Structures are given as C-alpha cells and as structure tokens.
Amino acid sequence: MPNKQQIKRWQRYLANERAEAAVYRHIAKRKEGEEREILLSLAEAESRHQDHWRSLLGEHANEKARPDFSTVAHGFLARYFGSVFALALMQSAESRSPYATDADATKQMDADERIHAEVVRGLAERGREQMSGNFRAAVFGMNDGLVSNLALVLGIVGSGVSNHFVLLTGVSGLLAGALSMGAGEYVSVSSQRELLDASKPNPDATSAIPALDVDANELALVYRARGIAIDEAEKRAQLVIRSIHHPSASAVLDTTHDKGEVVGSGTAAAISSFLFFASGALIPIIPFLFGLSTAVAAVIACVLVGLALMITGGVVGVLSGAPPFLRALRQVAIGLGAAAITYGLGWVFGVSVT
Incomplete structure (x- = not known):
C-alpha cells in the first residue's frame, strides 16, 4: 500500500x-x-x-x-x-x-x-x-534606457549637486540617448538594406542568357557563387539551357536561395528605438519631478528601475527558455551595479572638486 x-x-x-x-x-x-x-x-x-x-x-x-x-x-x-x-x-x-x-x-x-x-x-x-522585431527592440531598448539614465543620474547625485541640476541632466541624457539610439538604428537598418540590395541579381542578366556561348556547367557557377549546392546548381542551369531552345518558354536566371534575410524599414526602426529608449530613460527621473530631496528621489529611482528591470529581465528569460526569475535577478544586478559604480565615481569627483 x-x-x-x-x-x-x-x-x-x-x-x-x-x-x-x-x-x-x-x-x-x-x-x-x-x-x-x-x-x-x-x-x-x-x-x-x-x-x-x-x-x-x-x-x-x-x-x-x-x-x-x-x-x-x-x-x-x-x-x-x-x-x-x-x-x-x-x-x-x-x-x-x-x-x-x-x-x-x-x-x-x-x-x-x-x-x-x-x-x-x-x-x-x-x-x-x-515575433516582431519591434517587440525585441522594445525590451532591449527600454532596458538600455533604464540602465544608462539611472547610471547617469546617480553619477550626478553622487557629486552632490542640487535636485534641479540632476533633473536637467536626466532629461538631457534621455534626449541624447534616445536620439542616438534612433539615429544608430536608422543607419544600421538602412545600411543593411543597401548591402542586401547590392547583392541581388541584376535583372538585365536574364535577357543576356540566350546570347551566351556557355554550357550548363559554366552557367551553374552563377548559382554556386550564390551558395547553392553543386547538384542543385547544375539542375537549375540545365533548366535554363533547355528553356533557351524551347519556343514556348523563356530563360529565367533565378538565383534565389533560402538564406535570404528580411529587413524592415529604417524609419520605423528609428522611431521605435527612440520611443522605447525614452520610455525606459524616463523612469529614473520621475522621482525628481516632484521636488523630493535628492537622496529620497535617488532611492525611489533605484526601486522603480529595479522593478522595471525585473520585468524586462523576466521577459527575456521567458523568450529564451531560461528561468525568468534568475534572468530578472541578473538584469537587476547588472543595472543597479552599473548605477552604483557611477554613483561612486560621482562622489569621488565631487569630493575632489570641493
């Protein structure tokens, strides 16, 4: 029993x-x-x-x-x-x-x-x-905004300046970081699209096929240069050669391969990166908007950012198939650790200046 x-x-x-x-x-x-x-x-x-x-x-x-x-x-x-x-x-x-x-x-x-x-x-x-690439950009863009602006704000707090100066620095960091992220994402996506466009076959090559003095094996080099296996490249070349001599068919130089890549709009990527970074960078400066003392506002900012990092870290953990709680803790440790370092540096430089 x-x-x-x-x-x-x-x-x-x-x-x-x-x-x-x-x-x-x-x-x-x-x-x-x-x-x-x-x-x-x-x-x-x-x-x-x-x-x-x-x-x-x-x-x-x-x-x-x-x-x-x-x-x-x-x-x-x-x-x-x-x-x-x-x-x-x-x-x-x-x-x-x-x-x-x-x-x-x-x-x-x-x-x-x-x-x-x-x-x-x-x-x-x-x-x-x-999943949409914009969703991943939301998670990582917001995380960048949280960590970078909290580190900036606490570094200024550590130097002993007034609440007004901390707030001004935080807003400046938000705008500078968001604009930099947006511009960088636009350049990255646009450049990637241009590189892919440059690698696409020239449509004029198809019209030249009937006049070529080549055999199928030589034409197969076109496909092999695109990364297609030898056997598949030779089959495609044979089809093209046969279509040249067939009155009801036209030769088509199809060099498509299954390793193609889809790239989104550079403008959309720039806007989404700007908004996601700005939304994360806004959280550390919220407590300083209410006229609290610098020390109290800094503590509240750390708590708010810590909670937000728990969420973003948990989401990353879920999507990667890893334990979300451990990923959340790791995200918090990294974010608050970076902020602690900049606070210490701000304190050191603030003391040395005074």
Missing part, C-alpha cells in the same frame, strides 16, 4: 499532467495545420501519463489536488499573453521533469518528457522567429 507521501506526490503529478494537457489544448485552439496537430498530440501523450498515475492512486485518484504554481502560470500565460510565452516556459518545464529520479514513474514516461522538451523547443523556436 502506498504511504501518504507517495499519494500526495502522485496526486500532484496527476494534477500537473492535467494542467499541462489543458495548456497544450488551449494553445492548439489558436493554431492551424501542423502546429495544431503537434500540440494535440502532446496533450494526448500527457493523457497517457495521467492514466499511469490514476492506476497507482486507485480510489485516491478522484481526490482534488492543485498543480504546481509554475504549471498554473503556464496556463495563465497561454490564455492571456499568447502561445510564445507559454511554450517558452513549457520548454523549460518539460526539461525539468522529476520522472528521471522518481522510481514510481516508468522509463517510458521519462523518455516521453525528454522528447516533449525537444518538440516544444521546436514550436517555441517557430514562435520566436515569428
């Missing part, structure tokens, strides 16, 4: 399997085609695991038990924040399955969980690739 600890553990496993299956089914409702089928198959696999725990629990299987908090959080994210966040967390959860060290779980169940982790990893990767 199982003891109370075993029953409690099995009931928790059963509740987790039910909750995880519900998460997969809920995400599947928003998907179509192959992704939907994969998610429903994962939910079915979780149902098989439920049967195992029900058979062990017997009459105790009907007793209600709550799933782990993390599993409940996955369901919440799936319902209200989209499948990308939920799948990223499920990837981490499947990788940390307790079945590998639990004697009451079968080897097949442990193997299932490991494979599930790879399946979810693939689905989460699709979601990450489909």
Whole structure:
C-alpha cells in the first residue's frame, strides 16, 4: 500500500499532467495545420501519463489536488499573453521533469518528457522567429534606457549637486540617448538594406542568357557563387539551357536561395528605438519631478528601475527558455551595479572638486 507521501506526490503529478494537457489544448485552439496537430498530440501523450498515475492512486485518484504554481502560470500565460510565452516556459518545464529520479514513474514516461522538451523547443523556436522585431527592440531598448539614465543620474547625485541640476541632466541624457539610439538604428537598418540590395541579381542578366556561348556547367557557377549546392546548381542551369531552345518558354536566371534575410524599414526602426529608449530613460527621473530631496528621489529611482528591470529581465528569460526569475535577478544586478559604480565615481569627483 502506498504511504501518504507517495499519494500526495502522485496526486500532484496527476494534477500537473492535467494542467499541462489543458495548456497544450488551449494553445492548439489558436493554431492551424501542423502546429495544431503537434500540440494535440502532446496533450494526448500527457493523457497517457495521467492514466499511469490514476492506476497507482486507485480510489485516491478522484481526490482534488492543485498543480504546481509554475504549471498554473503556464496556463495563465497561454490564455492571456499568447502561445510564445507559454511554450517558452513549457520548454523549460518539460526539461525539468522529476520522472528521471522518481522510481514510481516508468522509463517510458521519462523518455516521453525528454522528447516533449525537444518538440516544444521546436514550436517555441517557430514562435520566436515569428515575433516582431519591434517587440525585441522594445525590451532591449527600454532596458538600455533604464540602465544608462539611472547610471547617469546617480553619477550626478553622487557629486552632490542640487535636485534641479540632476533633473536637467536626466532629461538631457534621455534626449541624447534616445536620439542616438534612433539615429544608430536608422543607419544600421538602412545600411543593411543597401548591402542586401547590392547583392541581388541584376535583372538585365536574364535577357543576356540566350546570347551566351556557355554550357550548363559554366552557367551553374552563377548559382554556386550564390551558395547553392553543386547538384542543385547544375539542375537549375540545365533548366535554363533547355528553356533557351524551347519556343514556348523563356530563360529565367533565378538565383534565389533560402538564406535570404528580411529587413524592415529604417524609419520605423528609428522611431521605435527612440520611443522605447525614452520610455525606459524616463523612469529614473520621475522621482525628481516632484521636488523630493535628492537622496529620497535617488532611492525611489533605484526601486522603480529595479522593478522595471525585473520585468524586462523576466521577459527575456521567458523568450529564451531560461528561468525568468534568475534572468530578472541578473538584469537587476547588472543595472543597479552599473548605477552604483557611477554613483561612486560621482562622489569621488565631487569630493575632489570641493
């Protein structure tokens, strides 16, 4: 007969399997085609695991038990924040399955969980690739604004200047940093687009194909120069050569390759970077707008920035499939650590000047 600890553990496993299956089914409702089928198959696999725990629990299987908090959080994210966040967390959860060290779980169940982790990893990767670049720019742009302007403000606070001067410096840092980010993003995206445009095939080359004194192997060099494999390059060249002599077809020099890159608008990237950086850089100077003493305002600024860094760090952790709390703590440590260094430097220089 199982003891109370075993029953409690099995009931928790059963509740987790039910909750995880519900998460997969809920995400599947928003998907179509192959992704939907994969998610429903994962939910079915979780149902098989439920049967195992029900058979062990017997009459105790009907007793209600709550799933782990993390599993409940996955369901919440799936319902209200989209499948990308939920799948990223499920990837981490499947990788940390307790079945590998639990004697009451079968080897097949442990193997299932490991494979599930790879399946979810693939689905989460699709979601990450489909996410708008502007969203990533929002997270990282805001983080840059938070850290850089807090460091600037605390460096000025450490020098012992008045509240008014700190506020002026913070606003100047916000505008300077946001304009620099926007201009840099515009130049970066525009330059990348220009480089890609320069690498595209010249459309005039197609019209010259019928007059070429070459064979298919020589024409295949065009495709191989674009990174296409030898066999595929020769097949394409043969098609082009045959189309030259076919009266109902026209020769087309198609050098497209699946490693192409999509680049957005430089103007849109500049505007989004400006706004995201400015929104983050605004937070450290908010307390100084209310006429508080410099010391009190600096403490409140650190608290506000710390909370904001927890959020951005947690989001980065979720999207990367890593534990969000640890990523959040790392983000806070880096941000406040940089601010502490600049405060110390400001204090040293302020003392030396006086």
